[in-house]
Amino acid sequence: MTSAINSSSTASTDTSRISISAHYTGYVWYKHGLSAPGFATGMGRIANAALTPINAFLRLVAGADIDIFLLQRHSVIDHQVEALIQEQGVEQVLELASGLSPRGYRLKQKYPKLNYIEGDLPGMAARKKALLDEIGSQPNHSVLPCNILEKSGDQSIKALLSQLDPNKKTVIVTEGLVNYFDLETIKTVWAQMAEGLKQFPEGYYVTDLYPDFVHHPSYKYVQFAQKLVGFFTRGQWPLHYRSDEAIKAGFQQDGFKEVAVHDPAEFYGKLNLPEVKTQTLVRIIRTSI
Ligand SMILES: C[S@@+](CC[C@H](N)C(=O)[O-])C[C@H]1O[C@@H](n2cnc3c(N)ncnc32)[C@H](O)[C@@H]1O
Incomplete structure (x- = not known):
């Protein structure tokens, strides 16, 4: 298991190799009109062009491609976060591993009073901060260096949570992060989140998760995408996890009380997201402590 003891990034907690993926997804959000031009990078454009034939092949043989599941997860996460703001009175969002995602930018435009903190590894956080400064960042919207594997110190989840008002309802959001870690490692992170959220009057966590659906008709293409x-x-x-029930039980074990597991297909016809005939591959989890 990855050990993460102190605040300075050691070899075992340096996962900056993952940051390239933010360029790919950032470009997908931009390409589909979810973002502003500044969020699209040259690297993202190249990575998207490189994967275009692979995506076309996946659509042909599996009925869906990588971008479809990205757009599904992005839309359902947005929906869950907005529901928490509108229906539960959530006033603070901590989005971890936000990369080049425009979610904070978009939500701050729609809900200017929201306190929004984005966290990512130092290099990506600096890039995102510069980007938001250029676009014209809003008050109460900041980007801080964070390493979810650090259990203490300035870059830990605990440190970022301490920047928020303990009297306000709060949600932590992650997208496109949790499947980069083995289950044992990410479960310790989830347990820290659950513990940290206890300081707020109400605490929620929303994330996507790609389960191990071994019986999915396109499982061999899933394994191909995994290798890619x-x-x-x-x-x-x-x-x-191999089922929605197992996901629910897992999060409860990590300290979350209410756990809802959403299949994007539930939102077909209701939200703006691509619909596919094949079974979906991603789940959106909404938990509360
Ligand atoms: C696939 S990208 C997702 C970015 C964004 N959430 C999105 O959906 O477009 C993964 C992100 O995780 C960040 N990341 C990787 N390891 C991390 C860690 N240990 N702590 C915090 N963020 C990390 C990367 O820098 C990158 O921005």
Whole structure:
């Protein structure tokens, strides 16, 4: 298991190799009109062009491609976060590993009073901060260096949570992060989140998760996509849990009380997201402590 003891990044907690994936997803959000031009990078454009034939092949043989599942997860996460703001009175968002995602930018435009903190590894956080400064960042919207594997120190989840008002309802959001870690490692991170959220009157966590659906009709293409992501990010991309029930039980074990597991297909016809005939591959988890 990855050990993460202190605040300075050691070899075992340096996962900056993963940051390239943010360029790919950032470009997908931009290409589909979810973002502003500044969020698209040259690297993202090249990575998207490189994967265009692979995506076309996946659509042909599996009925869906990588971008479809990215757009599905992005839209359902947005929906869950907005529901928490509108229906539960959440006033603070801590989005971890936000990369080049425009979610904070978009939500701050829609809900100017929201306190929004984005966290990512130092290099990506500096890039995102510069980008937001250039676009014209809003008050109460900041980007801080964070390493989710650090259990203490300035870059830990605990440190970022301490920047928020303990009297306000708060949600932590992650997208495109958790499958880069083995289950044992990410479960310790989830347990820290659950513990940290206890300081707020209400605490929520929203994330996507790619489960290990071994009986999915396109499982062999899933394994192919898994290798592709692993190749680009020079590491593993493990799938977690084999059913929605197992996901629920896992999060409860980590300290979350209410756990809802959403299939993007539930939102077909209701949200703006691509619909596919094949079974979906991603789940959106909304938990509360
Ligand atoms: C696939 S990108 C997702 C970015 C964004 N959430 C999105 O959906 O577009 C993964 C992100 O995780 C960040 N990351 C990788 N390891 C991390 C760590 N240990 N702590 C915090 N962020 C990390 C990367 O820098 C990158 O921005």
